[in-house]
Amino acid sequence: MSFFGKLKQRLFTSSSRLDKGLDEIVSQGGEPEAEDDQRLAAQTLAPEPAPEPAPEPGPLPEPAPEPEPVPAPEPEEPIEPEPRPVPQPEEPEQPEDPEELPDEPEELPEELPGEQPVEMPRDWPLEAPQPQGDSLPEPAPMEIPVGNPSEIPLGSASAATSAADAAGVSVSQGAAKVGFLGRLLGRSSAPASAEAAAAAKTPAARIPAAKTSAAPAGPVIRRALDDDMLEQLEELLIASDMGVDTALRVTANLAEGRYGRKLSVTDIKRALADEIARIMEPVARPMPIYTRTPQVVLVVGVNGSGKTTTIGKLASQFRAAGKSVIIAAGDTFRAAAVEQLQVWGERAGVPVLTAPEGSDPASLAFDAMTKAEAEGADLLLIDTAGRLQNRADLMEELAKIVRVIRKKDPTAPHNTLLVLDATTGQNALSQVEIFRKLADVSGLVMTKLDGTAKGGVLVALADKFGLPIHAIGVGEQIDDLAPFDPQEFARALTGLDA
Numbered sequence: 001m002s003f004f005g006k007l008k009q010r011l012f013t014s015s016s017r018l019d020k021g022l023d024e025i026v027s028q029g030g031e032p033e034a035e036d037d038q039r040l041a042a043q044t045l046a047p048e049p050a051p052e053p054a055p056e057p058g059p060l061p062e063p064a065p066e067p068e069p070v071p072a073p074e075p076e077e078p079i080e081p082e083p084r085p086v087p088q089p090e091e092p093e094q095p096e097d098p099e100e101l102p103d104e105p106e107e108l109p110e111e112l113p114g115e116q117p118v119e120m121p122r123d124w125p126l127e128a129p130q131p132q133g134d135s136l137p138e139p140a141p142m143e144i145p146v147g148n149p150s151e152i153p154l155g156s157a158s159a160a161t162s163a164a165d166a167a168g169v170s171v172s173q174g175a176a177k178v179g180f181l182g183r184l185l186g187r188s189s190a191p192a193s194a195e196a197a198a199a200a201k202t203p204a205a206r207i208p209a210a211k212t213s214a215a216p217a218g219p220v221i222r223r224a225l226d227d228d229m230l231e232q233l234e235e236l237l238i239a240s241d242m243g244v245d246t247a248l249r250v251t252a253n254l255a256e257g258r259y260g261r262k263l264s265v266t267d268i269k270r271a272l273a274d275e276i277a278r279i280m281e282p283v284a285r286p287m288p289i290y291t292r293t294p295q296v297v298l299v300v301g302v303n304g305s306g307k308t309t310t311i312g313k314l315a316s317q318f319r320a321a322g323k324s325v326i327i328a329a330g331d332t333f334r335a336a337a338v339e340q341l342q343v344w345g346e347r348a349g350v351p352v353l354t355a356p357e358g359s360d361p362a363s364l365a366f367d368a369m370t371k372a373e374a375e376g377a378d379l380l381l382i383d384t385a386g387r388l389q390n391r392a393d394l395m396e397e398l399a400k401i402v403r404v405i406r407k408k409d410p411t412a413p414h415n416t417l418l419v420l421d422a423t424t425g426q427n428a429l430s431q432v433e434i435f436r437k438l439a440d441v442s443g444l445v446m447t448k449l450d451g452t453a454k455g456g457v458l459v460a461l462a463d464k465f466g467l468p469i470h471a472i473g474v475g476e477q478i479d480d481l482a483p484f485d486p487q488e489f490a491r492a493l494t495g496l497d498a
């Protein structure tokens, strides 16, 4: 089975809900179409173009003068990432034990020049080039790589890229690599046999095959888009966890230029997929990589959301991309969480720093910073507790971790990733709201998109918060984390094949 097919299977629950719902909506009040009508409909599938504006009478206004080009200032010193504010606890701060923690600097710099995070184009090679000099911020052309090369079958895009990199040849992955979601949708051109072997190892292989949206034999059913149908579509999108506001916006946009026209299920899927991709496009951004090391990535989220698993996957993939990584097991209150992280650390070949149960996570974070600096690590991934039961405590804990790591690097943490569990549906929205208050969230990772009918929540999140979505988790295996591709996600969610 192709990797593309895996994704389709994994998003089966979400797409099948939409599939089934759309079938029902269109068949109610819809009618089979004669062949001639089908040809006509195919020609008029796109929304009607807006009428051309009538030429304005009278003279045209003078064109506005072009603004003077402003030369970009050349940085003389290395540019550092901007520090994000330390989240302030609601309760008055307790004085820290000076024996436990090193002195805080008198005052954190108000503002540091910000290093522009470099977002990685999707077809960059996996290997980041080495910095050319001390003074220039060096963009690291890397997005979260797909899969662990040791597990990537020969002939896959990543393997091809690595080989080409080794040979000093630049490879456009666009040609060889179909995105992760795309591969799960079944459009991979990679050899099927090796991928089938890899897929067979995953739980996804045991999920029943997804219903395909290939046109059924016989006449296509079409239904004229009217108010009733729009209302039904709204309800269906709400049931898919898109949220009321987003569902209303999506259906309103879908109606534009199509109202009164006869649509088939595939027409609606295409229109929906376009609309969803349009919403998701601006938030699909790989995690920025900075030249400043260690780059500190704070990972937050409620217990069970998939933080540990995501850290393990990230560590493995960054390491496979040639980065040196250290993990700090910051949830010191749960021995099981620490043990789980150690297992992932072993799998990824990455050291995991731990502290005795119940000890201060901030001092572990400080030690981890010291070690990461001493060892010249590229990335430090810090796990944190996710107990929301006592928000004030959690807020203070996160704030203290941030204060302490800023003693070492005032610009840290460079990324604060909020890990969300897709199966929680609309609850993910309130988690974002809460964690944005607790920590300065810089991006999202959505886990467990496999096996949930609530994948639509990602659209609601993008629409409501506009926070970057760096990656998605679609399984429990080490290579089941992928950069977020809005087009492929939209197609997978709507169950569209092509």
Ligand SMILES: Nc1nc2c(ncn2[C@@H]2O[C@H](COP(=O)(O)OP(=O)(O)OP(=O)(O)O)[C@@H](O)[C@H]2O)c(=O)[nH]1
Pocket: 301, 302, 303, 304, 305, 306, 307, 308, 309, 310, 331, 336, 337, 340, 385, 386, 447, 448, 449, 450, 451, 472, 473, 474, 475, 476, 480
């Ligand atoms: N199906 C699926 N399961 C996942 C995914 N990500 C994580 N999980 C599973 O979700 C469960 C919880 O994941 P953890 O990584 O332990 O979550 P956590 O946020 O670290 O939880 P605590 O350790 O309790 O703080 C585990 O059984 C993982 O295997 C995913 O993308 N898909």
